[in-house]
Amino acid sequence: MKRLAALALPALVLLPQAALAHPGHGEAAGLVHGFLHPVSGADHVLAMVAVGLLAALRGGRALWALPAAFLALMAAGAGLGMAGVEVSGLGLPVAETGIALSVVAFGLAAAFGLRLPVAALGALVGGFATFHGYAHGAEMPETASGLVYGLGFLAGTALLHAAGLGLGLAIAAGTRRTVMAPMLGGAVVASGVVLLAGHF
Template structure:
């Protein structure tokens, strides 16, 4: 039991760690850029992990479908960004949506909230559309666009599954652990906003 508390503490500390910029420079191209992007933006990392954690307490359909819903939302957002030409207003809206996704997903984890399957599915896909929009805008000029998108799809699936595994583990310990993790995500969103 002591080991699980140490792991939860380490996870919580990781979640509250901040960086000077949520999107540091990306030197990789194509597939590697897509694979690394979700891991190097604190906002992307926190939202995807928190949504995965939250999904562990949802209906079986939503729990199993969340990784796919995240990918669908990401690809839809990327498509919108590419079709709209990434206008500045749209980019600003996407950034606000990303911040909201981090805050709300943290709150869902902290409050142990269950949503109806359809409402949860729409929320997950909608939040991830903001992330996909930002991913497309930050796509390196050099390299393969298809490789980049394939990379961020794989990274998104990995983060969703990792989050769900953490969420399942959190279900076997006192609920205060989930509340602390969710609170840490929310606190990170507030720090990113200021």
């Protein structure tokens, strides 16, 4: 079952339209659309599940701190995207590259068991979350419906973090942690490289 999970991650990027979770790919209004947005693109799914995986493998305060950092800075990035603000050249093309890089970075951190302090891991996760948020916010309508959409994508993101936490806790409690964590991390890295290659 665990091997199946490891193989499923790179397979996500091979699904038709899997990586297309950004503007021009459907209506961006309402709670349901917001909730479905993060779970409909391989780039977001891989990154957000990987955050939960990292948090579980790190343990302790990281269990809540890493998902919280991601959610908070993703919301901040969404605000920038909604306002159409470009900070140091941050625009949608750069944001999408940043999202692909986040998948690679989170996968490497899981594969090598990166043991940074929780604050440093939170900064890493939160920094990349800004790109995810910007991409979400750039397509969010400037209406009350858009606010509800934003709450939906935060809920969808939290659900993906929870899935990663569950997977990571199962691995941490198992006898094959030293094999499974690098295997899953490597699968995430490989998927991120495929996503990244699509931007060049």
